[in-house]
Every structure is written in structure tokens, then in C-alpha cells.
Amino acid sequence: MRDRGSAFLMAPALAWLAGLMVVPCALVLALAFFRRGLYGGIDWTFTLENLALVFDPLYGGILLNSARIAGLVALIAAVAGYAAAFAIVSRPRHWQPVLLFLAVLPFWSNYLIRTYAWIVLLNREGLIVQAARWLGRDGALPQMLYTEGAVIAGLVYAYLPFVILACYAPLSRLPRDLAEASRDLGGSGFTTFRRITLPLTLPGLAVGAVFVFVLSVGNFVTPALLGGGQFQMVGTLVYAQFLTAGDWPFGAALAMVLMAVMMLLLVAQTWVAERGTGGRRDA
Amino acid sequence: MRPVVEIEGVVRRFGSVTAVDGVSLAIAEGAFFALLGASGSGKTTLLRMLAGFEMPDAGRILLDGADITRTPPNRRPVNLMFQSYALFPHMTVAQNVAYGLEMERRPRAEIRARVAEMLETVQLLPLAGRRPDQLSGGQRQRVALARALVKRPRVLLLDEPLGALDAKLRGQMQLELKRLQHEVGITFIVVTHDQDEALVMADRIAILRAGRLEQVGTPREVYESPATRYAADFIGQMNFLPGHALPGGLRLPDGGLVRVAGEGPVQGEAVAAVRPERIRLGPGENTLTGTVRALAYHGLDLQLQVETPAAAEPVTLRLTAGEAETAPGIGERVTLGWAARDTRIFPA
Amino acid sequence: MPDSGAGRLVLLILAAVFAFLYVPIAVLVGLSFNASGLPTAWTGFSTRWYAALLQNGEILGAARNTLIVAAASTAIATLLGTALAVGVELRRRRSRGIEALIFAPMIIPDIVLAIALLSFFSLLRIPMGLHTIVMAHVVFNLAFVCAVVRARLKSFDWSIVEASSDLGASLVTTWVRVVLPVIAPAIVAGALLAFTLSVDEFIIAFFTAGAGRASITLPMQVYAMIRFGVTPEINALATLVMGASLVALALAQRLNRRTLGA
Numbered sequence A: 001m002r003d004r005g006s007a008f009l010m011a012p013a014l015a016w017l018a019g020l021m022v023v024p025c026a027l028v029l030a031l032a033f034f035r036r037g038l039y040g041g042i043d044w045t046f047t048l049e050n051l052a053l054v055f056d057p058l059y060g061g062i063l064l065n066s067a068r069i070a071g072l073v074a075l076i077a078a079v080a081g082y083a084a085a086f087a088i089v090s091r092p093r094h095w096q097p098v099l100l101f102l103a104v105l106p107f108w109s110n111y112l113i114r115t116y117a118w119i120v121l122l123n124r125e126g127l128i129v130q131a132a133r134w135l136g137r138d139g140a141l142p143q144m145l146y147t148e149g150a151v152i153a154g155l156v157y158a159y160l161p162f163v164i165l166a167c168y169a170p171l172s173r174l175p176r177d178l179a180e181a182s183r184d185l186g187g188s189g190f191t192t193f194r195r196i197t198l199p200l201t202l203p204g205l206a207v208g209a210v211f212v213f214v215l216s217v218g219n220f221v222t223p224a225l226l227g228g229g230q231f232q233m234v235g236t237l238v239y240a241q242f243l244t245a246g247d248w249p250f251g252a253a254l255a256m257v258l259m260a261v262m263m264l265l266l267v268a269q270t271w272v273a274e275r276g277t278g279g280r281r282d283a
Numbered sequence B: 001m002r003p004v005v006e007i008e009g010v011v012r013r014f015g016s017v018t019a020v021d022g023v024s025l026a027i028a029e030g031a032f033f034a035l036l037g038a039s040g041s042g043k044t045t046l047l048r049m050l051a052g053f054e055m056p057d058a059g060r061i062l063l064d065g066a067d068i069t070r071t072p073p074n075r076r077p078v079n080l081m082f083q084s085y086a087l088f089p090h091m092t093v094a095q096n097v098a099y100g101l102e103m104e105r106r107p108r109a110e111i112r113a114r115v116a117e118m119l120e121t122v123q124l125l126p127l128a129g130r131r132p133d134q135l136s137g138g139q140r141q142r143v144a145l146a147r148a149l150v151k152r153p154r155v156l157l158l159d160e161p162l163g164a165l166d167a168k169l170r171g172q173m174q175l176e177l178k179r180l181q182h183e184v185g186i187t188f189i190v191v192t193h194d195q196d197e198a199l200v201m202a203d204r205i206a207i208l209r210a211g212r213l214e215q216v217g218t219p220r221e222v223y224e225s226p227a228t229r230y231a232a233d234f235i236g237q238m239n240f241l242p243g244h245a246l247p248g249g250l251r252l253p254d255g256g257l258v259r260v261a262g263e264g265p266v267q268g269e270a271v272a273a274v275r276p277e278r279i280r281l282g283p284g285e286n287t288l289t290g291t292v293r294a295l296a297y298h299g300l301d302l303q304l305q306v307e308t309p310a311a312a313e314p315v316t317l318r319l320t321a322g323e324a325e326t327a328p329g330i331g332e333r334v335t336l337g338w339a340a341r342d343t344r345i346f347p348a
Numbered sequence C: 001m002p003d004s005g006a007g008r009l010v011l012l013i014l015a016a017v018f019a020f021l022y023v024p025i026a027v028l029v030g031l032s033f034n035a036s037g038l039p040t041a042w043t044g045f046s047t048r049w050y051a052a053l054l055q056n057g058e059i060l061g062a063a064r065n066t067l068i069v070a071a072a073s074t075a076i077a078t079l080l081g082t083a084l085a086v087g088v089e090l091r092r093r094r095s096r097g098i099e100a101l102i103f104a105p106m107i108i109p110d111i112v113l114a115i116a117l118l119s120f121f122s123l124l125r126i127p128m129g130l131h132t133i134v135m136a137h138v139v140f141n142l143a144f145v146c147a148v149v150r151a152r153l154k155s156f157d158w159s160i161v162e163a164s165s166d167l168g169a170s171l172v173t174t175w176v177r178v179v180l181p182v183i184a185p186a187i188v189a190g191a192l193l194a195f196t197l198s199v200d201e202f203i204i205a206f207f208t209a210g211a212g213r214a215s216i217t218l219p220m221q222v223y224a225m226i227r228f229g230v231t232p233e234i235n236a237l238a239t240l241v242m243g244a245s246l247v248a249l250a251l252a253q254r255l256n257r258r259t260l261g262a
Helices: A002-031 A049-054 A057-089 A093-108 A111-122 A127-134 A148-173 A176-184 A189-217 A221-226 A234-243 A248-276 B043-051 B093-103 B108-121 B137-149 B167-184 B195-201 B219-224 B229-234 C004-032 C048-055 C057-090 C096-107 C110-123 C130-154 C159-166 C171-200 C203-208 C218-228 C232-260
Strands: A034-036 A042-046 B005-014 B017-027 B032-037 B058-063 B078-081 B155-159 B187-192 B204-209 B212-217 B239-246 B249-251 B257-259 B269-274 B286-297 B301-307 B315-320 B333-338 B344-347
Touching: A002 A248, A002 C057, A002 C096, A002 C110, A002 C130, A034 A248, A049 A057, A049 A248, A057 A093, A057 A148, A057 A189, A057 A234, A057 A248, A057 C004, A093 A148, A093 C004, A093 C232, A111 A127, A111 A148, A111 A221, A111 C004, A111 C218, A111 C232, A148 A189, A148 A221, A148 C004, A176 A189, A176 B078, A189 A248, A221 A234, A221 C218, A234 A248, A234 C110, A248 C110, B005 B043, B017 B043, B017 B058, B017 B204, B017 B212, B032 B043, B032 B195, B043 B078, B043 B155, B043 B187, B078 B137, B093 B108, B093 B137, B108 B137, B108 B167, B137 B155, B137 B167, B167 B187, B167 B195, B187 B195, B195 B219, B204 B219, B204 B229, B212 B219, B212 B229, B229 B269, B229 B344, B239 B315, B249 B269, B301 B333, C004 C232, C048 C057, C048 C232, C057 C096, C057 C130, C057 C171, C057 C218, C096 C130, C110 C130, C110 C203, C130 C171, C130 C203, C159 C171, C171 C218, C171 C232, C203 C218, C218 C232
Parallel strands: B032 B187, B032 B204, B078 B155, B155 B187
Antiparallel strands: A034 A042, B005 B017, B005 B058, B204 B212, B239 B249, B239 B269, B249 B257, B269 B344, B286 B301, B286 B333, B301 B315
């Protein structure tokens, strides 16, 4: 009876997810195996050309470049975010929720607006140029907006709070006496960090880094706004296939590769997390 | 012989709370020393100052005559066995035990040999490859012990070492710890709130109350001759009879006299104290009569609660199993007697 | 640790991170009150850009669309998500498939869900507009509502349900009088979260809105304006949107804290 009630309660939501998530996703993945129609439609003949095209030097290069940028973003965000979370945890207990809240707060403001803030900072009449001019050093400044650096800065900015949050949880849950035990047994502060604190909180850091990578690699807004018109990443490429170039099957193939990379990373991260800490741990 | 540990007038405050308030203690080489107190008595803070995790606001701590008050924990030849054990969850039993030796940068071969030897001593060698979450509570406790002992510290500090174990295992481990301490010959300082544990394991006990020392002595001394009313109450069971002190005894509210041998107040409000097992049925140097209100069978003994006109609280006495055969029933009138030398008197 | 060197490093890190996080936002908010509207010079405090905003029919229309989408998708998602949460927690056995299905909307890249829904709607020849945005937003919103309510149900003491029926309450009475009041703050918090997400969501709305101005939402409007260039009105709009998110977040936080009893 309990299970029947449960099925009854779950049915509408699961049906919604099935109809508007599973089926459309399956459909778009299926599109990857068909030919592009003459006038932007779909020609229903099976082909692997689209997938092959993804790995063509031109598009493969964009794919690799996206991965490189996302990797850099994940690395920078992981280091900065872990340091920030560590700093928050080492403040007195009653301050921590406030600091954490402040660190995560920007995450809740509109993504477009946060990205736009960087345009304001970086553009040719932007604040940084103004500040440099005021200091009399504006001649030394290179172009900042519409560069890869701007895209990386924007992505790190967007996802740093997420990493802080992901790292804070395991760091604050780590029993204080483990670090104390290490000190007691003769470990210096750094040794204790390297051998106890870091390994035990690595899964949280990995979750943060993997998600930042996944969110960055397929990002469309940030490269479009901060990278300028010529800047291409997988996300902008997919966007272009669907909304301007009209090559849906190729766009679908790109999305498929994106999903595959993402799945692979998430599975790997789960696997590492489960092995790294010897499975279950005491609460 | 110079004591291993000397604590001199140590004070530690947390905000407006004084956790440790001017404690001075000397602990002899090879002792099994217990810091006994209720929660909030400052015993754990004192232990953490010995380990180096808290700095005293005043006073000094000496180890072998050298001042270690400001020495960081990783530079002290003192190790702590944490109440939670604090085993590293990502390391095996052997890796946990080896950790402290690795910190000393010992050669690999030596580390391996000493870890194996230590695990053998605590009978955990077969479990060397396990992770802490694959061990029982008792096994974890022994890993924690081994991890601290393998460094051969001058002093081993134990924070409620048996607190996380169930009652039966605790009894075994009390004797096991005592055997182990004898075997390794290291000074043990154990913090506990459990007076039985302190009595069984320690050869010296310091009773702490609100950050101050109440009494220091052998288990026998603190049990037989408690220095204060608090110590008398905290260790073992005790009957208290309030009244007026006078030379040689105490006048009960109902007019009766309790004779006291030994020192104590000779005037003013006071309490006479006597252990339940010192009271027998039948008259003695001190005698009370009353009615049996409750009986509780405890296996080895039978506890009687007797209501008397002399005190508001019923008087408890313990009869041995043999005596229990002829014990009175509930509602019966009984006479209770005990000796003057078994009676203490404290200011009320 | 009482090590002052490490303590100073910690403060330095915190200062750097918070500066990085807040300087861009502060600049934006500051500029929105600059009379000239340009970062080149401060020409005095002014609310003229806010006034201009209120006279901009396109922006107001987009704001109206956003509220419609957010309200509708939140209402549906709250209903479905709460039922889903209760249903899942009620089950005796965990099903990996169902867990994955519920978790998926939170991790699928926006762009993938966006193109999937675009293909789906157009191949089925479903005309797109505000209603398709609502349908799409319900997908992720219900997952978030479900997650928030489930977090509350995890710490829910099911024995009070048994206690209630033991005291003679029917199943329905038990749910209305015992279970719902306990999880109600979580439901409201979940709904607020969903509303905020929907108001802010851009990519999926962008792909499922169909052609024409009729179904443009606020983020789509903001995107168009940003592409066009830096205009002082965006600063004001951005400040308002951030303020609104802040209020919604504060509300959700309060409710959530109360539910978790912390």
C-alpha cells in the first residue's frame, strides 16, 4: 500500500521528466546520426559524418581549446576556492556561516549580470582602464575585453562560489581532532595539511573542480559575451548550429560529445571519491 | 627522584570562564595518574595543555625539568590518545601507527619493525591492513593506543580512553591498560569522569572541581579519607547526615549524636558521612533506627534504603550476599550501627 | 592555530577572494546611480536611469513575461516536486534509475537541454512561446523543489506519523495535520528557489521562446541589451534584479533555517 501511494505521488513528476527531458534528449542524440537537410531541415538517412566532423581538425581544435580553457578555469577556481574555504573554516565558528553566505551570495545573482559586470570592468572605457589612466599607466594596458583571459576570468568569477561551497562542507565536517592527532604525533602544520587535511577533503574539491569544468566546457554565455564575436567554444558552436547555421545534426553531435565527456568525468570523480577515502566513513 | 611532569599554578580562561584555576601537580615517573572530575571540571583542558593544544594564561608546565609551556604539540615528547581516537580514516591500521614514526623521519626498516612490534603488543597484527571503519570499537581503541605508544613518549595522555566502549568491554580494557602500562613502563595520565575507572586503573588520583584541585592521593586515600565533602560524594557512594558539629561528633536534628574519630569542624552546620558498606544491621558506636523503604538486589550485594527520623534522605546500606539471606523486608523496623572511625565530618 | 603568520595569510586570502567576488558587483551598482551613466567620470548621484527603466516598454513587457513564466513554472514544479519528494522518501527501496532521473535536470548542461527541447518542440510542430518556456522550466525547477523537500524529509521523524494514527487520526488527517505543517517551510523555500532560478534562467528560455518579441523574458532582454553594448539602463536593471534575488534568497534562507531547526 505504501509503495502504491508512493508510485501515485511520483508518477506526474516522473512523467514530466520523461516527456520533457528524457525523450527530447534522446531525440537530440538521435539527430546526431542523421544528415542535414538541404534547407536546414533533417534528411532522415543514417550517417556517422556528423560525429566524424566533430573530430575534424577545425572543430576538434575548438573542442580541445574549450577543454583547455575549462581545465584552466577548473584549476584556478579549485585552488582559489579551496584556499577560501580553508580560510573560512579557520575563522571562529560563529563567523563561518556569515562568511560562507557572503561567499556564495554572488552565485545567486543573475549569471548574465555577473558576466556583464566584467564587461564594465574590462572594456576600453572600463573601470580598470580608468584606474590605470588615473595612475598614468594606461598606455601599458593591452586589450582586455574580448580575449581568452576575459573568458577565463568571467568563468572563474561565475563558478568560484560553487567551489568554495563544495570545499567548505568536507573541510568543516573534518573532525578537528584528526589534525590535532597529526600535530600530536609530530607532524608540522604543513605536513598535517598535506597528509591529513587535503587527502580527506579531496573528494569535495574534486566534485567542485569537475562541476566547474563541466559547466565551463559547454558554456555559451560567457564566451559569447566576453570572448567577442570570433571567439569559439563548444557551447557557442552548438548555439550557432541550432540558431544560425541551421545544421542541427552537427549541433546534436557536438552536444553528444559534450555529454559523453561530462558523464565520463562525473563517473571518474565518483569512482575516485569512493576509492580515495576507503568507502564509507563514520559520520 | 624528580617528577616527570610538574604543573605549576596553571590557569586557563575561556572568555569569562576560568576552566583551570591555579592547578599545581607533580606526577612521578612511571605513574598511572588519573585526573578525575565531572564535566566542566577542567580536566580535559588541563590534559590539552599538557599535550600543547591549549596555552595556559598563567603558570608553567615542566617536562623532565624543562619548561614546555610554549612548545608546540609536534615538538613535545608527549602523546595524546584522543577520546574520539581520531584515527586517520584514509589510512590503514599500520599506516596510522607508522605515521608518528614517519614524522620522526625514522628509517623505513625501523618503522616497519616497530609498528609490527607495537601491533603485536596490542594484538592487532592480523588487522594491520584494515581501515579504521572496518574495526570494532575496542579494536579502534587499541589502534589509537598503539599509535600513541609506538613513539615511546615520555608521557602518554589518555582522554576518556574507555568512554566510547560498552560496559563489559570497559571492564576488560581497564585491566588491559594497566597491564600495558606496566609492560611499556611509560607514565600514563588519564582523564576520566568515571570514578570506578580511576579507582581500578590509577595509582594516584587527582580530583578536580571547577578548575581547582580538590584532593590528590592514592585510590585508597581518596576513598577512605576524602578531603572534602565533594570528594566524599564524588567517589563511591556516601550517606550524609546533616546536623550541628561539636567536639568529637555531630548532633542530629532529632537529638541523636554521631561520634566521629579524626579531624573536622567542631562547631556550626556540618554533615557526618559514612559509606553504605560500613553500616551493619544491629547497634554500633553510632546507632540509628528506621524503617526499610526499598531493597535493591545488585548481584554481589543487596542495597537497603532505610528511612530514619535523623535525616530527610534515606540511609543506604549494603549487605553482602551472605547477610542478604536474613535481610529484613520492606516496612520492617531495623537498627543500624557503624563505627566512629568509619565516620567523617565536613562543614555543611 | 595561534600562529599569527598563518592567521594573517588567512585574512589576506579572505580579503582577496571577497574583493574578487564583490568589486565587479559594487562597480555595477555604483554606476547605476551615476548621473552620466558612464564609468569615465562620476557626475553625481542620480536615479534617472531607474526612471528611464520604468518608461522602457520593452523592458516592462519582458519583466511581465518573466513573472508569468516564473509564477507558472514555480506553481507546477512545487506541486509535482513535493509529491515526488514525498513519494521517493515513502518508498522502502531506493531505485538508482529514479534517483538518476531526479538528479539529471540539475547537472545536464543548459545548452543540451535547450537544444533538446528546441528540436523536440519544432519536430513535433508544437508552437513555441511562453507556455513552452514554462514547460521547460518546470523540468529543472521540480528537481530543485524535490531536493529541498527531500532534505527536510530525510530528518523527518516518521514515527510521528505512526503516533498520529495511533492516536486515532486517519491517513489524510495525519498528512494534513502532521506531515504538511512540518515540511511546509521546506516547500515554500523550494518554491522560492524555483522562482529565483526561473527568473534568472536565460539559455533554455532563449531556445524555447520561439520567434518574435511576444515571449521575450527579462534575461533575454538583458542579453540583447548587453550584446548591443554597455548602456546605463542595464546597470540600473542589473541592480534591481540583484536586489530582487537577494530578497528572495534571504526569505528562502530564513525558511530553510527554520525547517532544519538550526
